[in-house]
Amino acid sequence: MEWIERLNQAINYIEEHITEEINYEQVAKVAYCSTYHFQRMFAYMANIPLSEYIRRRRMSLAAVDLQSGDEKIVDIALKYGYSSPTAFNRAFQSVHAVAPSLVKKGGISIKSYPPISFKITVKGVEELNYRIEEKEAFRIVGISQPLHKEIEKNFAIVPQMWQTAAMDGTIPKLVTMMNNQPMGLLGVSVCNDNEEWKYFIAVSTSKLIDETLEEYSVPASKWAIFTGNGKNPQSIQELEQRIVTEWLPTSGYEYANAPDIEVYLNDDPNNSQYEVWIPVIKK
Incomplete structure (x- = not known):
């Protein structure tokens, strides 16, 4: 319940600062993540x-x-963070499908769109298979690309990155280097607030690398590891x-400050076997 309360406190923070530039990092701090x-x-x-x-x-x-x-449209635009009337008009029409001048x-x-409020609902009809494991730090090797701070903007970046890596021989190269746990092709989101956000396509390995690859040390953490399969x-x-x-x-857990990891155990996208690693700490 505490976790839900934190989310609602973050929503309250957004409402209190809705006419200001919303600092995502500050909102996240209100939610303690x-x-x-x-x-x-x-x-x-x-x-x-x-x-x-x-x-x-x-x-x-x-x-x-x-x-x-009696406020002018330009003043209302400025109030909600739009220095350009054109940008405000575009944003307004994307929501209301009508120009602000007609509404006036x-x-x-x-x-x-009223403020959101979160609550716990009973679901869980289908089982979730998971285990909790503590892992020492481990080295991954692969390729990376910077991620945008607004995560939805990465929905095009990451799939394109995988497609390119499959076509240019990077993925087969990485698979031959795999020799440590977790044994699988890894998608690693390094997105804590203390370093540059990056997404890695990588493997866990002790082998030496050439100039086309880079390495990263995944910090020691406790992980909730979920298994799944499908398309x-x-x-x-x-x-x-x-x-x-x-x-x-x-x-009874919440997010810890470590990467999210996807472990792909086979190479069949239509019947993929995989694990999702979520870094956690006890509340």
Whole structure:
């Protein structure tokens, strides 16, 4: 329950600062987790990215201002963080499907997006298979690419990265180097608040590397390790959503400050065998 309360406190923080530039790192601190993990949890719990939620809330409030006051459209735009009237008009129409000038005249139907409130609901009809393991730090080797601080913007980056790595021979090369646990092809999201966000396609290995590869030390941590199978990427995304919405709120654990890891145990995307590693600490 404490975990849900923290999420709601973060929503309250957003509401209190809705006309200011929202600092994602500060919002995450209210929820006592990293910026990455907060955005991830929010998106899975709310079924909407954090940035889109904030935009909808601002445009919902902007519509009320347009209808109920004498403020100019340009002033309302500035109030909600839009220095360009064109950008405000575009954002407003994307939510309400009508120009702000028409709303100001009155008699126009608009949309309202109230603040979100999280609560625990009973799910769990289908079982989740997992184990808790403590691991010493281990070395991974592979390729990486910087990630955007708004995690939904990475949904195009990561799949393209995997496609390129498969076509240019990187993945077969990495597979031949694999010689340590976890034995599988790894997708590693290094997204704590103290270093540059990166995504690695990698393996755990002790072998030497050439100039085309880089290494990273995954810190010692306790992991909740979930097993799954199915067609990817849909299957693994569904498992990750269930972990956040069903398991984590009542598990007695919360996110630790370590990478998220996906371990791919075979190379068949239509019947993939995989593990999802979530870094955890006891509440």
